[in-house]
Amino acid sequence: MDVPGSQMSDNELSKDRNELPDIQVSKPSSFSVVKSSVSSSSGVHELLECPVCTNSMYPPIHQCPNGHTLCSSCKLRVHNHCPTCRHELGDIRCLALEKVAESLDLPCRYQNLGCSGIFPYYGKLKHEQLCEFRPYNCPYAGSECSITGDIPSLVAHLKNDHKVDMHDGCTFNHRYVKSNPHEVENATWMLTVFNCFGEHFCLHFEAFLLGVAPVYMAFLRFMGEEEDAKKYTYSLEVSGSGRKMIWQGVPRSIRDGHKKVRDSYDGLVIHRNVALFFSGGSRQELKLRVTGRIWKEQ
Incomplete structure (x- = not known):
């Protein structure tokens, strides 16, 4: 609003300007912008989180005409209709969100388990699939157990919840008995866990159909990473009626x-007829004795 008589001369105006305090305004660098976005990335994470599976989205990121996004895997699940507004999705890519993702450096999802790595958004998923700090799945095969964790917690879980056989030492001598050896499909025996060289190993023994042929199989798994598993070798031996069969290999992680x-048959595989031959007697009952040992390669 103009007020009569209140006009200032050019000299007065320049004088007032000179009396204003100096204010330093710095333009943030691209690094500080990214760093800031990472440190307060909850909003960005929400934008990049698929509303259906809640996993991080990777190209192609799809969007509906109203701007709602979802990942390519879930686009098929929702039958090409937006889970938020039910509008038909079509084939619209959210290129802007994909560009935002490219600019991010984020910590590994297993940071709380010990991983200190920082990775580009699109390299983060690949790293996490191989991260040495990611939890292990429960190795118990008798049921679909969903428990995950580090090795000490899984050993305690196997002992307390699955009641597996726990043994100290690097040699074993087990006897497997089955009154009806003709029933082999999905037959498993109790898992045995060995504490050996300060590590833990799982000995599996089970029966299944190899094609149409019923077989028994014994194999060893190492509770740890594959590179560490390669430091060990194990042997399995089954014998009877004056015959002997020996397997030697490296335990699998x-x-x-x-x-x-x-399914890779990486262990001692015994066809049922051979197993019954080793069992002796009338061959109407399975009585297999499996011995073996674990040793560390120098």
């Missing part, structure tokens, strides 16, 4: 799932 190891 429990990072490899039980089914993956079994």
